[in-house]
Amino acid sequence: MISKDCGSHSHSRRKLIRRIIWSIIIILFIIFLTILLIWAILQPSKPRFILQDATVYAFNVSGNPPNLLTSNFQIGVYYDRLEVYAAYQNQQITYRTSIPPTYQGHKEVNIWSPFVYGTSVPIAPFTGVSLDGDQENGAIRLDIRADGRVRWKVGAFITGKYHLYVRCQAFINFANKAAAGVIVGDNAVKYTYAQGCSVSV
Secondary structure: OOOOOOOHHHHHHHHHHHHHHHHHHHHHHHHHHHHHHHHHHHOOOOOEEEEEEEEEEOOEEOOOOOEEEEEEOOOEEEEEEEEEEEEEOOEEOOOOEEEOOEEEOOOEEEEEOOOOOOOOOOOOHHHHHHHHHHHHHOEEEEEEEEEEEEEEEEOOEEOOOEEEEEEEEEEEEOOOHHHHOEEEEOOEEEEEEEEEOEEEO
16 A cells, blocks of 8 residues: 655644744733833833032041931832042042941832041042142032942832942031031031932942
């Protein structure tokens, strides 16, 4: 007996392969659409920082400055590492002060008051000359910076670590201390800012 090859076997095999490929494409599309919808609903955003005030003692940024207020209304944020310091013309002029690791839930507001000081911090000679000149002119613009690592939390999902960089400008007026801030002690003035900071993630 002679067997006939009818060709229907190869046709059904092609049909099966097409169904498998289309099934994989549809599943991948559904996964992509789900991720896109979750992102659109939650819209992970950078936390918002505000420099509330700074107290200056004998031109050493110290005491309870800066008061940094941070808020996040979308999702939770883990601050794994956060260090605060002052900089003048992009050069660090105080030591870094670490803020303990903390979690900030959504719709929470945190206020941090790190103690930053700059006694015996080495600076470049040209920076020292410029700093003296600005102080003699009666005003200095400092940057209060925070540098650290954060993770976001959405439900039970926690993201990987991201670098957080915060920059707040503080204008220190030495010409008329009483008009610029509140005198809080011997040679100490508290300056109130309540201004937003730039945040990069």
